[in-house]
Amino acid sequence: MDMFVVQGGRPLAGTVRVSGSKNATLPIMAAALAADGETTLENVPDLVDVRTLSKLLQSLGVAVQHDPSGRMTLRPEDDGSSTADYHLVRQMRASVCVLGPLLARRGHACVSLPGGCNIGHRPIDLHLKGLAALGAEIEVRGGYVHAVAKRLRGAQIYLGGVNGSTVTGTCNVMSAAALAEGTTVITAAACEPEVVALARFLNAMGARITGEGTPRIEIEGVQRITGTKFQIIPDRVEAATLLIAAAITGGSLTLEQVWPDHLTAVIEVLKEMGCSIDSAAKETLTLKVERPLRPVDLTALPYPGVPTDVQAQLMALACTLPGASVIRDMVFPDRFMHVSELCRMGAQIRQQGSMAIVNGVPQLTGAHVMASDLRASAALVLAGLAADGETTIRRIYHLDRGYEQLEAKLEALGADVTRVNERAAGLQLRHVDDSEVAEPKKKSA
């Protein structure tokens, strides 16, 4: 297993290009399964999740090719399996997105209950409710969802749950309804840009969807959809992570190939903290730290609110600002696995239910920490960039699921982040003597 070794204390500076969005790519790849003919996607990031979904789609009879330029072709064949196996599905949440397209295209689907980031309870009841409303017979047996429907029928579907709507649930139901007979109206639909991207992709394939990006999506079913060409949108979560990396190191950064409109809430929070942000140039964002930053009070909410996928990274930043910040997560109220690891680095955080009270400390210190999920990993990297001395972050396989070349991007901005093999480093650590543990190694530059 790999780990990151981060030497903290270097302000980031420079320009970096944002990769294609993981969470837009995955449901779009899954929807390509339901098309006649070949689809070509551009700007597909090279991530473990993308490779896992490629394998899953191949197991379902889709020929997938992804070249280093970011172009991916997907060519579905009619006679593939309709069983999405546990061993692939358990590796990532978004694999559940094959359920709707498989059912709509092949009339039956057998999909393992998904895995994904350990960020709290993640049921798929709303996905199943939506597909059942479209006329599918659904049974959960032996850890698999078994769904059957000769032809789906349009319906009125309310997708609101206790914590808001569901992003991948909206994707699943929308993809299935695209091929249903008659009209479907989804209310309390998720409004995330990734849902909008999927709707536009389906429309480019011949679907008839309106209202995407609002809580009411209307879908007029069509007989067939055909393969198309489509450009994946920039990753707003990666963009936010990089902006916070610049802020936490007191540096400056220009992001290219970014859609600032997708980052309005994050930009507002960073401005409230005191960062200077300029988005005048097209598809570009510049952040500078020109004065001491201030603590904030923020709540992660469904789009257009502050994304839950950026909550951990903002918490890392709050740990370094003098005064008390309050951070809540209303989407995943238990998404605080990063708290204890940040505290290992000297952070002062008190968690009360779905709220964390962060008392900023003058200086985080390097430590051995463990990543628990994708965005928690990113938060630990950011904390490491700001810490005094060396931070080692284990289990970065979580990070590799969703960040393309993060260490290379940070290195290009002047950070010192090295990927090392954990086994080799583990041998070294066993030889660390007591004096080094009592007095952590200081940064070298």
Ligand SMILES: CC(=O)N[C@H]1[C@@H](OP(=O)(O)OP(=O)(O)OC[C@H]2O[C@@H](n3ccc(=O)[nH]c3=O)[C@H](O)[C@@H]2O)O[C@H](CO)[C@@H](O)[C@@H]1O
């Ligand atoms: C691959 C992907 O796109 N993942 C994103 C997607 O996950 P995902 O689509 O899994 O997240 P959801 O939007 O479904 O979850 C939002 C909330 O609804 C609850 N819920 C969800 C489904 C359901 O059937 N019943 C139910 O109660 C969840 O437990 C959670 O509290 O949106 C999340 C919220 O923006 C992001 O953090 C994830 O990065």
Ligand SMILES: C=C(OP(=O)(O)O)C(=O)O
């Ligand atoms: C939680 C995430 O991913 P997933 O839904 O695939 O677990 C994420 O991207 O932050």
